[in-house]
Amino acid sequence: MEKIVKIFDTTLRDGEQSPGCSMNRKEKVQMAHQIEKLGVDVIEAGFAASSVEDFNSIREIAKIAKNMTVASLARCNKNDIDRAFEALKDAKNKRLHIFIATSDIHMEYKLEMTREDVKNSVRKHVTYAKEKFSDIEFSCEDATRTDINFMIEVIQIAVDCGATTINIPDTVGYIMPEEYAEIIRKVRENVVGIENVDISVHCHNDLGLAVANSLAAVKAGATQVECTVNGIGERAGNTAMEEVVMALKTRKGFFNIDTNINTKEIMKSSEMLSSIIGVKISPTKPIVGKNVFSHEAGIHQHGVLKNKETYEIMDPSMIGYKANSFVLGKHSGKHALKQKLEELGFIVDDMEMNGIFERFKEVSDAKKEIYDDDLIAIMSANNKLVPGGYEFLDYQSMTSNGKDSKTIIKVRKDNKEIEMVGTGKGPIDAAFDAMRKITSRNIKLKDFSINSVTQGKDALGETIIRVYDEDTKMTLGAKGLDNDIIKSGILSYINAVNRIER
Secondary structure (H helix, E strand, O other): OOEEOEEEEOOOOOHHHOOOOOOOHHHHHHHHHHHHHHOOOEEEEEOOOOOHHHHHHHHHHHHHOOOOEEEEEEEOOHHHHHHHHHHOOOOOOEEEEEEEEOOHHHHHHHHOOOHHHHHHHHHHHHHHHHOOOOOEEEEEEOHHHOOHHHHHHHHHHHHHOOOOEEEEEEOOOOOOHHHHHHHHHHHHHHOOOHHHOEEEEEEEOOOOOHHHHHHHHHHOOOOEEEEEHHHOOOOOOEOEHHHHHHHHHHOHHHHOEEOOOOHHHHHHHHHHHHHHHOOOOOOOOOOOOOOOOOOOOHHHHHHHHHOHHHOOOOOHHHHOOOOOOEEEOOOOOHHHHHHHHHHOOOOOOHHHHHHHHHHHHHHHHHOOOEEHHHHHHHHHHHHHOOOOOOEEEEEEEEOOOOOOEEEEEEEEEOOEEEEEEEEEOOHHHHHHHHHHHHHOOOEEEEEEEEEEOOOOOOOOEEEEEEEEEOOOOEEEEEEEEEOOHHHHHHHHHHHHHHHHHO
């Protein structure tokens, strides 16, 4: 009988820790809807004790999850456990994910604890957590650099105290596939009662081996893989969910293992996340990159035309891949728009739909043909909006060769109109100078990019910025969207200021 390995998605927790990939609560809830459509077994919604925003995001996701288990991360700390329990109280299925470092280097320099201290902490806190949670996952942080005999002792304590899943993470992306498989085998052979709990693996991609290590661990007996959509995560990222799932699916004869993932939702999930965090998918990214099902070499094209299996080991339809299709136009109604948005994975209520439809009509007036990517961009920009604050009214820009550009911007705040002139080396530099004068904020631009959402001269321009506010010491990202790239840049700056001030 074919075995099923569980998929534990940590896009909203470990994935979001990737620099520049932070999401607001609305975006997290939207992504959680799509992740549930994927069919993941567990979603790690955040770290409840880390911030009020994380706590509230977990609580909202706990309310909307129908089938997947919702987890919160926690340290071996009573307050962390209590916060996680409170955040997850409305979840149909809830899990506590509790961890402590077990490698000598982490215990000495980070925890300043001895091996006995760590064992006592695990015993105390897993026992306490069991009073509140029936489903407990315990992780040995930096497991792959931990003395294996000590780790087995720690895992035994966690299992004896009621842990239902044991996670053996490659926290720093250090291990090799054969070594990782051997660790999994030793844990299976030496921990009493391990056959009654899941063995989970969580790999980072520092040496480009996260997927290979995860698959080696599954082959050795791991029953859960922790991963993220598009492989986002700290440093070089985490195990890419889509790569593990499709490797198991494509090489079913080798692994004889499958997942509960609805693979037709993979492409949609990948594109939604990319749009939300503003990080473009590399065209050569396995499974979801735009070049994966493209063939340029003549001999390849000839083979594919004769039989796709000559160069394609996967059917594109398996992951929900399709060419960017023309979907709507200026005469499309609100009902048709809402239906299409739901097909793309977006959930919107009637009140929110009014503003989205108004934006859609503005875009469709300027751009006669609306594609899937346009709608995804409109929704992503909408989710970035912060109510209140500065409201864009108008702008004018003047530029000529060899001279500084000037941009005049008019905005409204608290029912008062404000207009300023900015100067700079180009119209966008001048626009940002005007916005600095309007807002009186000491904001430094850290990163700036403009992307064309779809093809053609009337394509929407998506401006993504990262800024640092010296007053609040806050770094954050923001997005603007318009056919006019200067206006798109101004909108991104306004959205950033509104987020900071809120």
